[in-house]
Amino acid sequence: xxxxxxxxxxxxxAITRIAARRPFFDHMVVADYDLPRAEAAVAALxxxxxRFTPVRVDAAxxxxxxxxxxxxxxxxxxxxxxxxxxLPLFEAALAxxxxxxxxxxxxxxPHPERPYEEVGVKLGDDQFARExxxxxxxxxxxxGMGVEPGLADVFARYAADDLFDEIDExxxxxxxxxxxxxxxxAPSFSIWTTxxxxxxxxxxxxxxxxxxxxxxxxxxxxxxxxxxxxxxxxVNVEHEEVLLVPRWVNAGRVTFKYGLGEDFIGTLKTLHAxxxxxxxxxxxxxxxxxxxxxxxxxxxxxxxxxxELGDRMHGKTCAGTWVRGVKDGRPREVYLYHVVDNQWSxxxxxxxAVVWQTAVNPVIALELLxxxxxxxxxxxxxxxxxxxxxxxxxxEFGSPWGMxxx
Amino acid sequence: xxxxxxxxxxxxxAITRIAARRPFFDHMVVADYDLPRAEAAVAALxxxxxRFTPVRVDAAxxxxxxxxxxxxxxxxxxxxxxxxxxLPLFEAALAxxxxxxxxxxxxxxPHPERPYEEVGVKLGDDQFARExxxxxxxxxxxxGMGVEPGLADVFARYAADDLFDEIDExxxxxxxxxxxxxxxxAPSFSIWTTxxxxxxxxxxxxxxxxxxxxxxxxxxxxxxxxxxxxxxxxVNVEHEEVLLVPRWVNAGRVTFKYGLGEDFIGTLKTLHAxxxxxxxxxxxxxxxxxxxxxxxxxxxxxxxxxxELGDRMHGKTCAGTWVRGVKDGRPREVYLYHVVDNQWSxxxxxxxAVVWQTAVNPVIALELLxxxxxxxxxxxxxxxxxxxxxxxxxxEFGSPWGMxxx
Numbered sequence: 001x002x003x004x005x006x007x008x009x010x011x012x013x014a015i016t017r018i019a020a021r022r023p024f025f026d027h028m029v030v031a032d033y034d035l036p037r038a039e040a041a042v043a044a045l046x047x048x049x050x051r052f053t054p055v056r057v058d059a060a061x062x063x064x065x066x067x068x069x070x071x072x073x074x075x076x077x078x079x080x081x082x083x084x085x086x087l088p089l090f091e092a093a094l095a096x097x098x099x100x101x102x103x104x105x106x107x108x109x110p111h112p113e114r115p116y117e118e119v120g121v122k123l124g125d126d127q128f129a130r131e132x133x134x135x136x137x138x139x140x141x142x143x144g145m146g147v148e149p150g151l152a153d154v155f156a157r158y159a160a161d162d163l164f165d166e167i168d169e170x171x172x173x174x175x176x177x178x179x180x181x182x183x184x185x186a187p188s189f190s191i192w193t194t195x196x197x198x199x200x201x202x203x204x205x206x207x208x209x210x211x212x213x214x215x216x217x218x219x220x221x222x223x224x225x226x227x228x229x230x231x232x233x234x235v236n237v238e239h240e241e242v243l244l245v246p247r248w249v250n251a252g253r254v255t256f257k258y259g260l261g262e263d264f265i266g267t268l269k270t271l272h273a274x275x276x277x278x279x280x281x282x283x284x285x286x287x288x289x290x291x292x293x294x295x296x297x298x299x300x301x302x303x304x305x306x307x308e309l310g311d312r313m314h315g316k317t318c319a320g321t322w323v324r325g326v327k328d329g330r331p332r333e334v335y336l337y338h339v340v341d342n343q344w345s346x347x348x349x350x351x352x353a354v355v356w357q358t359a360v361n362p363v364i365a366l367e368l369l370x371x372x373x374x375x376x377x378x379x380x381x382x383x384x385x386x387x388x389x390x391x392x393x394x395x396e397f398g399s400p401w402g403m404x405x406x
Numbered sequence: 407x408x409x410x411x412x413x414x415x416x417x418x419x420a421i422t423r424i425a426a427r428r429p430f431f432d433h434m435v436v437a438d439y440d441l442p443r444a445e446a447a448v449a450a451l452x453x454x455x456x457r458f459t460p461v462r463v464d465a466a467x468x469x470x471x472x473x474x475x476x477x478x479x480x481x482x483x484x485x486x487x488x489x490x491x492x493l494p495l496f497e498a499a500l501a502x503x504x505x506x507x508x509x510x511x512x513x514x515x516p517h518p519e520r521p522y523e524e525v526g527v528k529l530g531d532d533q534f535a536r537e538x539x540x541x542x543x544x545x546x547x548x549x550g551m552g553v554e555p556g557l558a559d560v561f562a563r564y565a566a567d568d569l570f571d572e573i574d575e576x577x578x579x580x581x582x583x584x585x586x587x588x589x590x591x592a593p594s595f596s597i598w599t600t601x602x603x604x605x606x607x608x609x610x611x612x613x614x615x616x617x618x619x620x621x622x623x624x625x626x627x628x629x630x631x632x633x634x635x636x637x638x639x640x641v642n643v644e645h646e647e648v649l650l651v652p653r654w655v656n657a658g659r660v661t662f663k664y665g666l667g668e669d670f671i672g673t674l675k676t677l678h679a680x681x682x683x684x685x686x687x688x689x690x691x692x693x694x695x696x697x698x699x700x701x702x703x704x705x706x707x708x709x710x711x712x713x714e715l716g717d718r719m720h721g722k723t724c725a726g727t728w729v730r731g732v733k734d735g736r737p738r739e740v741y742l743y744h745v746v747d748n749q750w751s752x753x754x755x756x757x758x759a760v761v762w763q764t765a766v767n768p769v770i771a772l773e774l775l776x777x778x779x780x781x782x783x784x785x786x787x788x789x790x791x792x793x794x795x796x797x798x799x800x801x802e803f804g805s806p807w808g809m810x811x812x
Contacts, residue, residue: 184679270676273590275708281692282707286699291692298704301688302681 001025001370004069004098006059006089007080008032008041010190010307011103011146014351014359015080016041018397020048022363024370029072031057031065044350059085065092074098076369078362082193083107090127090141099139099369101362103146104193105240108200111213115201119211122203123243128379135378142365142380147319147338148174148256149240150361150382151394155321155336155401156241158387160249163334167251167325172241173335175225175232175259176317178342178353180309185267188313188354192300195277198260198268202236205246205254213238217265221257225318226404227339232259244381251325271299310352313342317353333406340399348398364393407431407776410475410504412465412495413486414438414447416713417509417552420757420765421486422447424803426454428769430776435478437463437471450756465491471498480504482775484768488599489513496533496547505545505775507768509552510599511646514606517619521607525617528609529649534785541784551771551788552764553725553744554580554662555646557800561727561742561807562647564793566655569740573657573731578647579741581631581638581665582723584748584759586715591673594719594760598706601683604666604674608642611652611660619644622678623671627663631724632810633745638665650787657731677705716758719748723759739812746805754804770799 001024005012008030016030030052032038038054045052057068059081069077069092077093079086079102086106093100105124112120127143134141144150152172160167180186187194201213217235224231239256246254260268271277276299281292320337342353349356365382368374373389382390394401407430411418414436422436436458438444444460451458463474465487475483475498483499485492485508492512499506511530518526533549540547550556558578566573586592593600607619623641630637645662652660666674677683682705687698726743748759755762771788774780779795788796800807 266672267676267680270673271680274673274677274705275591276682276705278708282704284699284703284707286692286694286697287687288692288694288697291694291697291699293690293692293697293699293704295704295708297690298688298699298701299680299682301690302684302701 001076001366002072002074003028003366004031004072004074004077005029005080006031006057006065006077006085008038008054009080010305010352010355011359012080013041013044013307014349014356015078015363016045016052017349017351018360018363020045020052022367024367025051027051027053027072029053029055029068029074031055031068033058060088062088062092062095065089066096069093069096069098076101076366078366079103082190083196087126090130093141094130094133094137094139097137097139100141101145101365102143103150103358103362105143105149105243107196108238110201116213116215119203119213122211123238123240131379138377140369140376140378140380142376142382144240144244144381145362145365146358147361148172149244151338152241152319152321153244153382154387154390156245156249156323157383158391159321159323159334159336161387164323164325164327164332167249167323169253169255169324170245170249170251171322172239172256172320173223173225173234173259173322174257174319175223175229175234176315176354177229178313178315178317181312181314183304186304186306186309188306188309188317188352190300190306191303192296195268195271195296197237197239198258199272199277200238202238202256203242204236205242207252211243219257223257223259225259226335226337226402227316227318229316229318229339233261234259235265245383247381248383307352307355310342310346310350313352316341317357319357335404335406336401337404338394338399338401360394360397360399364390364397367393407482407772408478408480409434409772410437410478410480410483411435411486412437412463412471412483412491414444414460415486416757416761417765418486419447419450419713420755420762421484421769422451422458423755423757424766424769426451426458428773430773431457433457433459433478435459435461435474435480437461437474439464466494468494468498468501471495472502475499475502475504482507482772484772485509488596489602493532496536499547500536500539500543500545503543503545506547507551507771508549509556509764509768511549511555511649514644516607522619522621525609525619528617529644529646537785544783546775546782547785548771548782549785549787550646550650551768553767554578555650556767556788557744558647558725558727559650559788560793560796562651562655562729563789564797565727565729565740565742567793570729570731570733570738573655573729575659575661575730576651576655576657577728578645578662578726579629579631579640579665579728580663580725581629581635581640582721582760583635584719584721584723587718587720589710592710592712592715594712594715594723594758596712597709598702601674601677601702603643603645604664605678605683606644608644608662609648610642611648613658617649623675625661625663629663629665631665632741632743632808633722633724635722635724635745639668639671640665641671651789653787654789713758713761716748716752716756719758722747723763725763741810741812742807743810744800744805744807766800766803766805770796770803773799
């Protein structure tokens with residue numbers, strides 16, 4: 001297997017470190033807009049860097065990515081960029097006949113008249129619209145294959161296969177007790193993506209109603225996270241699992257709630273009220289004369305890079321899938337989860353917990369595809385595959401999952 | 407009297423509209439960095455525009471301003487730009503032997519080690535440092551002559567002269583109930599200046615201690631504003647009155663508290679916690695390639711221009727001076743104030759309330775200097791002059807002041 005990894009940010013860099021320890025692939029080309037960043041990721045692998053080549057590429061330039069795939073004879077493209085680049089990369093892989101994996105799906109557009117009641121263009125719609133072409137090409141686009149979406153979807157399929165006869169509700173629940181020394185405000189994940197997720201209308205699925213949206217930050221609840229993290233306030237957030245799970249798993253209701261906490265929610269609301277969350281360019285003076293800039297890019301530039309904060313971070317992050325339903329005629333409720341302690345991921349991989357937890361899952365998926373345990377063609381989510389081999393490999397990677405029976 | 411007005415923004419434009427109705431001066435040159443803006447201000451005066459000439463000037467270019475003063479034989483420079491341009495304009499007037507007025511004083515620099523305890527370079531220090539040269543030249547630099555500082559300082563002097571035998575505390579208190587249709591967040595005054603004022607360490611004066619600073623937003627109190635505005639949460643903010651009043655008026659304590667309200671304070675704290683209030687440039691992608699931009703400039707560019715919001719604005723703004731002390735052996739407490747209703751200032755002058763309230767005061771001061779009621783040389787604040795002629799003229803301008811006895 002020859003892999004083109006696009007994006008050498010926090011997640012991309014962690015992917016190289018995890019993959020470098022596994023023999024399943026032949027070569028990984030590490031491409032980034034910023035060549036020194038790709039070079040730094042490869043250089044950090046030290047003696048394990050021989051299967052990696054850093055290159056420069058603009059992820060928005062589909063033709064350049066196609067050329068790169070062909071030039072390096074890659075049979076799979078792993079997209080570790082932000083969601084703006086999903087479509088050009090997805091199309092580049094299709095054009096050249098490579099498999100494709102990502103960890104976030106093509107972007108949504110709110111309903112033009114009733115944004116907080118009805119869905120408009122949904123997450124992934126632009127990718128599922130190309131299902132026929134992918135199926136015809138005989139190649140696989142495995143979409144949403146990080147931790148959330150990704151591992152959370154694997155858990156949902158496992159619950160449906162092995163733990164329940166009937167499922168009333170599947171609720172992805174994400175929470176952490178991470179703190180960062182020396183910063184008043186330092187998100188542990190890309191602020192650009194966090195704003196996108198949290199300020200878009202959250203989407204909910206119900207069997208009788210289909211997909212619908214709500215106001216941002218709706219249905220707050222306190223969820224008690226395992227392994228010492230404890231109770232965190234969670235709210236509905238737009239997320240891929242709600243769009244993916246119902247396509248393969250029969251459930252009465254599917255939600256995603258993010259444990260943002262009160263302060264973080266307040267900060268996001270303020271950014272939105274001011275309009276500095278916007279991606280619509282404004283005209284300002286710069287050292288290069290007058291230019292147009294996206295306010296959200298400026299917010300991201302001001303904040304510390306979350307991938308660089310691992311040394312100052314303390315605590316654990318938890319991703320998981322809470323399921324309520326019936327087994328053998330009796331009500332059942334479980335929470336399937338995966339916890340990463342920042343201290344462990346920093347000492348083992350030099351990657352902070354949130355970034356490492358996202359990165360490990362596409363590497364496992366690639367390994368299952370490489371060894372034939374997972375097979376598929378067309379545009380598929382993680383819940384379209386056998387969950388147990390995935391969950392076993394996660395344990396083998398040294399980072400076991402857990403289950404709490406309620 | 408021939409006047410050079412520098413700055414044809416919201417306040418400058420309102421100054422031309424107020425002055426155009428008064429016969430006391432011969433000519434006003436209206437200068438702006440953006441010539442069309444100066445031309446628009448003059449054109450809007452219609453039949454009253456014959457005493458006004460629009461010109462272009464860069465307020466940072468002291469030599470160009472000096473040339474302009476000489477060329478148009480101006481005997482006074484009225485500075486209506488933002489505080490970054492105080493020093494070049496102040497020096498240009500001194501160089502050419504013209505009088506000088508401004509509405510904000512030269513900028514402060516926090517104490518390098520103990521910014522929230524001790525003053526560093528104070529507001530106006532760089533101007534008072536030139537007192538000897540101004541006195542020797544026989545010309546007047548009347549500094550801080552807007553509404554706050556300005557009218558508030560006139561009120562302080564009036565209280566000392568006519569209302570009290572002894573003053574324990576003078577507290578400038580500014581509050582409003584202005585709302586702007588169609589905006590979740592729309593400041594009624596320059597956000598650039600508001601951030602500068604509110605996030606710098608607030609300064610307080612005490613007779614026994616001199617000037618000292620506190621943490622931002624310190625000593626919150628609810629102040630009940632008159633004429634239907636009602637109670638608003640006020641906090642300490644760095645402002646010129648605290649530096650000016652004690653130089654001419656004997657008071658035990660002098661403070662400035664701004665009625666920002668809980669929401670606005672929360673917003674400013676969030677901007678600061680994120681660092682997007684900063685003027686320190688960050689590198690971002692723009693439509694002109696990579697460039698360095700000041701995050702605060704981006705916040706200002708995202709928000710609507712407060713001078714353009716008059717038509718959507720409702721409510722009143724209040725500036726005033728609360729004084730506590732002793733008169734005839736008995737405790738006394740008064741609030742001297744000036745309220746402007748946006749509906750009135752828009753229909754009378756086409757200028758929104760906050761901008762109009764700032765602009766009327768330097769025009770009154772110029773008229774008093776022109777007719778000889780006010781005379782002075784050197785660097786002086788508004789409290790160095792007789793207050794009653796000023797307060798009478800304010801009434802004659804159709805915008806009476808008020809007094810509440812507590």
